Amino acid sequence: MYLKFGIFNILFLAKLHIHFVLLISRQGKVRLTKWYSPYTQKERTKVIRELSGVILTRGPKLCNFVEWRGYKVVYKRYASLYFCMCIDQDDNELEVLEIIHHYVEILDRYFGSVCELDLIFNFHKAYYILDELLIAGELQESSKKTVARLIAAQDSLVETAKEEASSISNIIAQATK
Template identity: 60%
Template sequence: MMQFMLLFSRQGKLRLQKWYVAYQDKVKKKITRELVTTILARKPKMCAFLEYKDLKIVYKRYASLYFCCAIEQTDNELLCLEIIHRFVELLDKYFGSVVGLLESG
């Protein structure tokens, strides 16, 4: 099950967040800060999956935006990448170039 989804820019600015599991605000901020810092520090050729506490983090970069999902250890990472890709396609279809829209906002 997906725990949360984060969208953030290359500069580390959070653009969208959706939490499917209840966390305290303080914990959400800590998780967000740690994941944004970790993902932005990774090189482009590195694997898009990483371990974070008891979760798997799956992320994908589109232009200058990162789409990041946290899933349970037993979930399929490739399926999560496909979910991210479909979400980007959906946003593009609805808004027109969503990556450009979210970058400028």
Template identity: 45%
Template sequence: MIKFLLMMSRHGKLRLAKWFDSYTERERQKILRDVATLVLAREPSWSNRVDYPGLPEGIGNGSGSGRLANTPSVVSLGAAPRARLVYKRYASLFIIACLDGACADAGMNELLAMDTIHQYVETLDRYFGNVCELDLIFNFPNAYYILDDMLTAGEFAESSREVVLRSVEASDRMAGQERDDKPRA
């Protein structure tokens, strides 16, 4: 399961963040700092995945059931990583997906996450026509809408770019129609 998906510039500016688990604002800021430190400093020749043991458990995601809130968890040296970051760089943007450590070991592999990232970028590219960072800055609701159509609750839901694009274009037509229907003063 994907815990979150981030789009960051190579300078560490957050361009898009989609959280599939609940985290407090403090935890989100810690995650953003950690991810920027781990991913942005890596050499291009290195692997596109990195273990992320510092992921907070989040609120109500079921991963801390049976544990008291203030009791620290014990991590053994041979334990699976809490999370795994899979990322891909496109021009000046890094797209980073965080996989649950247990899911990564149980079959949700990094290649599927890389393919999900690539599908998302190809869909954005088709929608915007040669997408760039400015398209995401000024049209972020459309980027979120496309991501929501592709991923549901952290799982890959729709693999067809055409289906996603038709849905977004229908939404655009309805939004345009609503703007035209409003009385002008």
């Protein structure tokens, strides 16, 4: 369903449920996982191994959708990382591609041209950003500005906590001299 507002077309999206998010390097290393459906650790390991094998061996000119175990896996490669999301068979693949792109744009904005090393050394930030976008496998926030504002507020809280911890450590050190 499209509504026209000036020069912008707005798409009202149906609810979709993302079962999990995987970020996999070209070498098959898992850089981030987020599970929104219940999987045992053994099942998670098997899923990662299966999907890594399927996605990493696909040619670059093939489509970014893979049917897998009655689901669809939507993926997109950015630099050396594959961003993958698993959805139900009847969900909209293009919407998921937009969510992936949206996540990458926010990561780029936060890290200033995000790379694999940013995600390795700042994985907690990548998870926090993902949690601002998706809650329980559903899109929570579509505004990049709002997400950026929330991340800045979180960074500010962390800095304040570090400063307080440092000042308390200094007080204790001086008291024990």
